[in-house]
Amino acid sequence: MTKLLEGKTAIITGATEGIGRATAELFLRHGANVVATGRRQEKLDQLVTDLGRSGGRIIGVNADSSDPLAPKLTFIKAVEAFGRVDILVNNAGMGEMMAIEETTDEHFDKVVQANFGSVFRHCREAVQHFMPRGEGAIVNVTSINGSLPLCGLAYTSTKGAVNTMTKSIAVRFTGTGIRCNAVAPGFVDTPMTKKARGGEMDEGSMFPFNEIYGNTDIKDTTADEQANAILFFASDMSKAVTGRVLVVDNGTFMAA
DSSP states (O other): OOOTTTTOEEEESSOSSHHHHHHHHHHHHTTOEEEEEESOHHHHHHHHHHHHTTTOOEEEEEOOTTSTTHHHHHHHHHHHHHSOOOEEEEOOOOOOOOOGGGOOHHHHHHHHIIIIIHHHHHHHHHHHHHTTTTEEEEEEEOOGGGTSOOSOHHHHHHHHHHHHHHHHHHHHTTTSEEEEEEEEEOOBSSHHHHHHHTTOOSSOOOSOHHHHHTTSOOOOBOHHHHHHHHHHHHSGGGTTOOSOEEEESTTTTTTO
């Protein structure tokens, strides 16, 4: 197998489960050094143990991505371990299903910091590392909700904002080797997706998803399928692509 990320170092936020874990596994198979972040130390330790068994070079950084100090800490740890950073995958975030009438200021601010503020600050840190070399890849994991509001108001708004930020960063670095793209998953076969469709989200359950979209023929994707798309944007396979949002949804929402 050709290793597409041989010798490169990638930071992956929210890497302990789901799309983040699948991406960490795939990147390691393709020769990358992986810096995985997560909020729960025990899950992070287990991830590093599990993925390190195959000889992959991986470290964990215990960090809440919405903490303004997290990006700098993560990049410092990455450089200490591997010398440089070549790829940033912004995967961390939170889901919610609150309609506008039940969305408090506190809840809105919490979602904005988790899903938008954290991505902004990690991207800002990344480009400061990339600019002296004139190369680097950012992949933001957004959602089909960025163009088709299936979930809560705050969640869908932040995903649309990240799509726009992705394009803005790409415009800023047009003509350089610094690229910024996004992968927008449809429904992924994860416990969180099952809870959302069953109206059992911890963060709200009143948004009438089933009433509006209950008859939609939705075919879930897998975390591995999302990781493949992220690998495309992280590797030189996409070196002529920037500012794009790739929807990965089995064609379920082609009108979005």
